[in-house]
Amino acid sequence: xxxxxxxxxxxxxxxxxxxxxxxxxxxxxxxxxxxxxxxxxxxxxxxxxxxxxxxxxxxxxxxxxxxxxxxxxxxxxxxxxxxxxxxxxxxxxxxxxxxxxxxxxxxxxxxxxxxxxxxxxxxxxxxxxxxxxxxxxxxxxxxxxxxxxxxxxxxxxxxxxxxxxxxxxxxxxxxxxxxxxxxxxxxxxxxxxxxxxxxxxxxxxxxxxxxxxxxxxxxxxxxxxxxxxxxxxxxxxxxxxxxxxxxxxxxxxxxxxxxxxxxxxxxxxxxxxxxxxxx
Numbered sequence: 522x523x524x525x526x527x528x529x530x531x532x533x534x535x536x537x538x539x540x541x542x543x544x545x546x547x548x549x550x551x552x553x554x555x556x557x558x559x560x561x562x563x564x565x566x567x568x569x570x571x572x573x574x575x576x577x578x579x580x581x582x583x584x585x586x587x588x589x590x591x592x593x594x595x596x597x598x599x600x601x602x603x604x605x606x607x608x609x610x611x612x613x614x615x616x617x618x619x620x621x622x623x624x625x626x627x628x629x630x631x632x633x634x635x636x637x638x639x640x641x642x643x644x645x646x647x648x649x650x651x652x653x654x655x656x657x658x659x660x661x662x663x664x665x666x667x668x669x670x671x672x673x674x675x676x677x678x679x680x681x682x683x684x685x686x687x688x689x690x691x692x693x694x695x696x697x698x699x700x701x702x703x704x705x706x707x708x709x710x711x712x713x714x715x716x717x718x719x720x721x722x723x724x725x726x727x728x729x730x731x732x733x734x735x736x737x738x739x740x741x742x743x744x745x746x747x748x749x750x751x752x753x754x755x756x757x758x759x760x761x762x763x764x765x766x767x768x769x770x771x772x773x774x775x776x777x778x779x780x781x782x783x784x785x786x787x788x789x790x791x792x793x794x795x796x797x798x799x800x
Contacts, residue, residue: 533579542647550612561639585609634666650684677703691721
C-alpha cells in the first residue's frame with residue numbers, strides 16, 4: 522500500500538487485488554484506505570462475489586460479507602457499498618466517512634468529460650499509461666468537452682503528453698505538449714514539449730520551435746539545466762541500471778549470463794506493460 526497502516530481487524534493470508542490499479546490489500550483498514558485514495562474512480566472497481574468470498578474466508582467478516590451480498594443482489598449503488606465497508610472498522614471516523622460521501626456526491630454532479638479526466642488522471646498516477654491515454658481519448662468523443670474552458674483542454678493534452686513520454690512515444694508526446702501550451706500557455710507544457718523533442722532526437726523541430734517561440738536565452742538555459750537534472754536522475758533508474766549491467770556483461774564476455782538477464786528483463790517489462798493495459 523505504500524503507507525504503514527495500523528490494523529485492529531483480521532489480516533488475510535491471501536490478499537484481495539483491486540483490478541484497476543493491481544493493488545493488493547490484506548485487511549479492512551487497507552480496503553478503506555484504498556477507497557479514500559482512489560475515490561474519484563472507485564465506481565469502476567468491482568466489488569463482486571469474489572470480494573464477498575474474500576471477506577468471508579480471509580477476513581472472517583461474516584456479517585459484512587452478508588451485507589455486501591444483499592447490496593449486490595439488490596443492485597445498490599457504489600456509495601452504499603463504500604459506506605458499508607468504511608463503517609465496518611474503526612479506521613475512519615464519522616467526519617471522514619461524510620467527507621468521502623461528499624466527494625462521491627460532487628463527482629456524480631461533474632460533467633462526463635470531467636469524470637473521465639479524473640479517471641484518466643488516476644490511471645496516469647498508477648502508471649497505467651495506455652489506459653490513461655484511452656480514457657483521455659474518450660473525452661473527445663463527446664460534444665460535452667465543448668463546454669470546457671481552454672485551460673481544461675490544455676490540462677488533458679498535457680497529461681496525454683506525460684503518458685506518451687512514459688511509453689516511449691516522444692514524437693506524439695511533443696505534439697500533445699505543444700497542443701497543451703497553445704491552450705494553457707503554461708511554461709511547463711512548452712518545456713515538456715522541448716524535452717520530448719530532445720528525447721526523440723528531433724533536433725530540427727527542436728531548433729525550429731525555439732526560433733518560432735522566440736524563447737529568451739535565459740529561459741533556454743534554465744530549461745537546459747532542468748533537462749540535464751532529469752537525465753541524471755533517469756540514469757539512476759532501475760531500467761537504466763539494468764541496461765548498464767547488460768552492457769558490462771557483454772563487454773566482459775559473460776555471454777550466457779547476459780542472455781539469461783536479457784530474458785528475465787524482457788519478461789519483467791512485458792509483465793509491466795500488460796499491467797498498464799489491463800484492468
